[in-house]
Amino acid sequence: MSKTAEPQLYYSHEAYRSDRIPLQAGSEKRSVLHKFTGTRLPWGYTQDVVPDNIMEDPKPENLRFWERWENEKAEMKANGKYVPRPFEDVELHCRYDHERFRFAQLPFRSQFWLSLRTFCKWGLIILLPLCILIDWLFEMDSAGFNIRELLNNSITVLVSKILLPPWLVSSVIVNYFPRVWFRPPGGPLWELNRVTGQVTIFNSADVKTQGQTHDIVAPFHEFDAYIVTSPDRQGLPTNGLQLAHRYSAATINLSALITPDNTTQKPCALWDFLQNFMDIQRPLPEIPLYEPYRSQDPTTSEYDEKNNRPTRYWIDMDNHTFKTKVKDMLGKIDSIDTFDRPNLMAKAVQYID
Structure with a gap:
């Protein structure tokens, strides 16, 4: 004690x-x-x-990752080589320590981009295999193979057109343009x-x-x-x-x-x-x-x-x-x-x- x-x-x-x-x-x-x-x-x-x-x-x-990072950060500061990361000093208002369980939430704009990326990603992961199977069964029942007809009626193509573009856009914005999507609570x-x-x-x-x-x-x-x-x-x-x-x-x-x-x-x-x-x-x-x-x-x-x-x-x-x-x-x-x-x-x- x-x-x-x-x-x-x-x-x-x-x-x-x-x-x-x-x-x-x-x-x-x-x-x-x-x-x-x-x-x-x-x-x-x-x-x-x-x-x-x-x-x-x-x-x-x-x-372990953050322990290594803190050690490297302390070493770089001691050598005068440390460059702060973007938004490093931004107050997020969350505290999860031995004294406080304090909860804060990102504003709607930030949640929107994160939710869009997650929704589209998992939508593609879950729906694409099912859609490919349905298209394959549909093609098996057809009289002959017609690539134009398949593309025009393909559920796989339809789902990809709906989910793939917003997933790509939201992923690029979240990963490479934090100033566009991130706003502190x-x-x-x-x-x-x-x-x-x-x-x-x-x-x-x-x-x-x-x-x-x-x-x-x-x-x-x-x-x-x-x-x-x-x-x-x-x-x-x-x-x-x-x-x-x-x-x-x-x-x-x-x-x-x-x-x-x-x-x-x-x-x-x-x-x-x-x-x-x-x-x-x-x-x-x-x-x-x-x-x-x-x-x-x-x-x-x-x-x-x-x-x-x-x-x-x-x-x-x-x-x-x-x-x-x-x-x-x-x-x-x-x-x-x-x-x-x-x-x-x-x-x-x-x-x-």
Whole structure:
């Protein structure tokens, strides 16, 4: 513990602890729509799970890449040869460290080019083999081969004409012209703070002040998690996670953090991950993202010292072993027991619905 502050001095007295949840006022009644579309999740009794997209960002190989880059950067600065990269000093407003889980999102213009490239790329990968097969079957049924007729009626050619040009254009722009597509976020959207135990929703609109915006700050234990079910473009139900403040209309939609899924396991895993991150009784979640910060968090540092955890556990992990770890995590997510747990918060709050 010599490298970090004592826990009682480091964390705020309002920091979240699952064994010391304060008594609170009864919950406010939810709207009929919220009751219909949202299923409240229980607090506590969490498992060591994390959605796979968070576990894999960054991968160990990415940690090694950035470690090499930082070493080379320090060497070039020492020799006076360092040239800053484009947008290197741009503030992105995201913070994923031992203290804050702060989320920001690129503006629509930047998201458009990235989404267009991804959509067209995967559209080509998925649809082209199917289209080629259909064209081949069509040609097999025809009386004779006619290249002109095939090209005029080819589904493959049609799909290529629709998806290939925008994929090429968006790929060139994203890869070679960052000043065309990239715009930094205007600011963060929300933050969970492990040290203070507070949740902040930045620049939230307030009906009571005629649309004026201000930051909403409230303790983490006042936010309940809900599985929110809504239809996708095909009308099929998908499930996302939402944090809703128990005593106001403030909410955090977490669909941009993990994509809504047709099952409830991934949203439940995200809820466990957020509780584990905020709970100062527990060490930081064991994922590559937090390896550089574990020694700076008192609870985590103490835990790692007692358990002789290697300081380079993730960064020195080979790709095969990491893939096995991800596969094991997916198994834990599939068997998560969220809906069979008692609600720890029910001991401190009287829910009226």
